Amino acid sequence: MTALSFSRVGDGFGVTSGRSWARRIGKIAVIGAVVLVSACGLPRSGPSKKEIFSGSVEKGGSSHIITVDDRVNRAANFSPAYGFGADFQRAGQVGADEVRPGDVLGLSIWENVDDGLLASMGASSTQLQELQVDSQGYIFVPYAGRVLAAGNSPDELRRIITQKLETQTPDPQVMVTRVAGDGATVSVMGKVNAQGVYPIERPTRSLSSMLSRAGGVSIEPEVSVVTVKRGNASGKVWLRDLYSNSRNDIALRPGDIILVEEDQRSFTALGALGGQTKVPLGNESINAIEAVAMVGGLSTTLADPKGVFVLRDEPQSVARAVLGRNDVYGTQRMAYVLDLTKPDGMFMARDFVIRDSDTVYVTEAPFVQWQKTLQSILGTASDVGTTSRTFE
Structure with a gap:
């Protein structure tokens, strides 16, 4: 038996089948889905390239949007280096036989x-x-x-x-x-195999020999950072650089504190990448191409290779060099843009050094949002069609 419904025709009422009524409901639902999708937006991995640009200083935002070129690379590739100051390097070795208070x-x-x-x-x-x-x-x-x-x-x-x-x-x-007393001694702590207070003796008057006396480091040498605190001054060096450069193997002084830690420097990868995670930097110099590769590269189904961003806070001196201006003061938010669709863009990314606390963000390609919208509409229409069939 066919369901009937009444519709007003002219001054009277006409009779319409339930199937026709359901189709009209379906059309209305599809139109509503388009409006709803447009109004509410769709799930995505982060802001679009257009949205990031809309937050630039020129448009009233707080971030400087900078397209990377050779000049920007030269200005921005500043990386704080580990090492000991001249006071540490000039200090002579303590006489192994010299008597000191506390001995x-x-x-x-x-x-x-x-x-x-x-x-x-x-x-x-x-x-x-x-x-x-x-x-x-x-x-x-x-x-x-x-x-x-x-x-x-x-x-x-x-x-x-x-x-x-x-x-x-x-x-x-x-x-x-x-x-051995408590006079000419140093404290060794952190990621070593035998923490303790050790006397400065003839075999242990240098930093490397004292670390050996403490049993060596207990973590991977590639990520080991050695800090020496002397009074109010301190310096640090990569363990690998300590052994590769004799200038870093400083002479120890009574009261020195030696701390071995695992390096905590890292960058964060977000957006249309093969992975979204926090990545340790280690003691190597990593460029933007390597950073992207370390998390699985660009997502072939989502990424916009024209929208690779490196976000960081630049100190005043670097920001002035990058912007070519002397009227900026304090730390500045910078969003560096890399276009990997051009040969020069690949070289620029290869030369752009990633620093501690950087965020590498890749936007989604413009068609991805349209594709998601279309899939959402078709999915909604399919659901409506299924609902309509229940009236038949």
């Missing part, structure tokens, strides 16, 4: 008499162990008094004590040994 010394004294000043009855020598050098650099030796030990080598200190004792006992023989 612990051992004294052995022989007297050339049967009944000496210091020796016990029937003994020819006296052992004075664990004499700690006080904060002013002195030790106390019986019959020699308060002796300045700091700044002298054990041999020099031996001569000083001998001279003081020979007025009290004939031909004294003195031997001074240096026991």
Whole structure:
């Protein structure tokens, strides 16, 4: 039995089949779907190229949109480098035998008499162990008094004590040994196999030798960064550069703090790429082409190769060089644009260095949104058609 519905025709009522009524409902629904899709937008990976450009400083936004060329590459390829300052590099090695406040010394004294000043009855020598050098650099030796030990080598200190004792006992023989104390020491911590406080001795007067004394690093050498803090100053270096360049193998000073960490520098990849993730930089210099390749390259079904952006905050000096202006102040938001559809664009991307905290973003191709809109409309129409058939 065919369903009937009434429609007004002229001054009277006509009779329309349910199937015709459903088709009209379907047409209305398709038109509504177009309007709805246009009004609400569709899912996407981020802003379009046009939307990014609309946020430029020239259009009232807060970002400078810069097309990358050779001049921009030269100005923007500034990368903070690790290394030690001149104060660290000029510091001479600590004398391995130099006595310092906090050191612990051992004294052995022989007297050339049967009944000496210091020796016990029937003994020819006296052992004075664990004499700690006080904060002013002195030790106390019986019959020699308060002796300045700091700044002298054990041999020099031996001569000083001998001279003081020979007025009290004939031909004294003195031997001074240096026991590891808390004087000339450094602290080694972080990603090493044996954290601790170590004395600066003859084999461990340089940074590399002290790291070896601490058992070496416990992480991959390629991502290891070594920081040395000395008073209010500090410097850092890649572990690999420490061993490849002798200038980085600085001499250690008492009180130095050595910290080994895993490098935390990274960039973020977003948009129409093979992957969206945070990527560690490591100790290599990475360019824009390599950055895109590290996350699987451009998505062949989504990406607009004319819309590859590198977003970063530039310090004032670099921003002025890039913009060719001296009237910008403070850190500036920069959006560098790379067009990979041109041979020159590929070379520009190859020469553009990625820095810590950069965001590499690739926009979707213009037709992608149209394709999504069409699929959404057709999907809506299909759903309506299915609904219409239920009335038949």
